[in-house]
Amino acid sequence: MPEESHPRLDDGFERIRRELQLPEEFPLAVIDEAEWVAQAPVLPELDRTDLPFITIDPPGSMDLDQAMHLEERPGGYRVWYAVADVGAFVRPGGAIDLEARERGETVYLPDGRVPLHPPVLSEGAASLLPGVTRSAALWCVDLDSDGRIVGADVTRALVRSRERLDYDYVQAAVDTGTADGTLRLLAEIGRLRLALERDRGGISLPTPEQEIVPDGDGYRVELRASLDAETWNAQISLLTGMAAASMMLDAEIGLLRVLPPAPAEEVARMRRAAAALGVSWPEDASYGDVVHGLDPKVPEHAAFLRESTVLLRGAGYVAFNGEPPRQAEHAAVAAPYAHVTAPLRRLVDRYATEICLAVAAGEPVPEGIQAIMGELPDIMQATGRRAGAAERACVDLVEAFVLRDRVGQTFDAVVIDVADDGESGVVQVTGPAVVARCDGERLPLGEAVRVRLTRADPATREVRFSVA
16 A cells, blocks of 8 residues: 555665665764854855856756856857855865765665755755855856867856756757747757767767656656756766866866776677677777667667666776876766766865866965865765665665565566576566566567566565566
8 A cells, every 4th residue: 555655665765774874964063064154155256146047957956056058159159157166165174074075975865865965055055046146166168169168267256046947848948949048059059069979989878767756655666768958958067077177187186087998898799789689880880879879769779778888887086186197088978077067966076176266267276175185086986886876776675666566467578688697687677667687598688578577575675577
């Protein structure tokens, strides 16, 4: 019964918190410091509240990291990108900063968040909420008519967002031809940047993601594909991160997000998988060229996309103070890249932003930043792993709970992965949106199959099928 399911699921989410040792309430010293600095931020002199910024986020979001205003200029475009100025509130080595190093990033669970910063900052004084003046790290990035970056600068400034929009609204405005100003240019610039990404061999996987959504008194799992508006918005964040990386590499000090190229043997294996699935991969085409033309609604394409994520594993961070690292690129971006656009939700962004602000102003990077930056890659790796484990565990729990009373029933599914031993694999059930292990010899990769549910245990968060 629904009235019974929700408390049991909540118990499961609480157990995940305990298993992964997710932080609980903020210590009193952190709360006290946050409440004090929220009343007395260090505000910049530059006032750019004249720029009509907007934010685009999921409905109900309060921790608003970015606001944008897009303009046309002679020969191209100008991107004004305001990023929440967390550094105006948090000093390196203070109580908030030390707690943030333990947390690393905000962890999202269906029944609530484990935030990086106290809500008085992340959902209040530091958030780029509409109608209020905020301090921001204000990026000004100039693009040519093809969308290429031709100049970039960043400085602290006062900004004021005019509207808080969501992706559905933006997509509808573009689709109906009613988008103007920033929304019209977002689609225009977004498409140009996607074309440039393809040209340089970058990769944006079109794979739908499993998402936990409320369902009455409980939850269910849906497969959700990104809207074009989300992809365009992501491209603005990406170009800002690329501008930041270029700035830090030129200054020979910084924090980069890196991903090494996939090993040759893995690429060769995926070429064989493409041939087996009937996915065209010409000899002179890159992996990025291949995935840009795939439709995840096609079973063979969905299987290839699932299999090929192995080529994008191994992302991390690298800090440097002096000669730049040999491996400075992010293979999926196909360019150097840095995380600077989500400081309310990710620790490293605040530090990388402070480095860029100092470099752009022609000033030395503060000693407090230099002292800790070398530790950040390990901090982010450990806390990122924990956040990913929490997300996977929650999906597994909801899948098992939704199916708990259907053991023995059969379902339509598609085989999206096959184990090396040939005796099992992974299937994606068409309804409900479950991805789970399946037992059976010689599973036909990329083909539709009928499967029987053999196990759905919320206690162990395990779901298992067999070929029917």
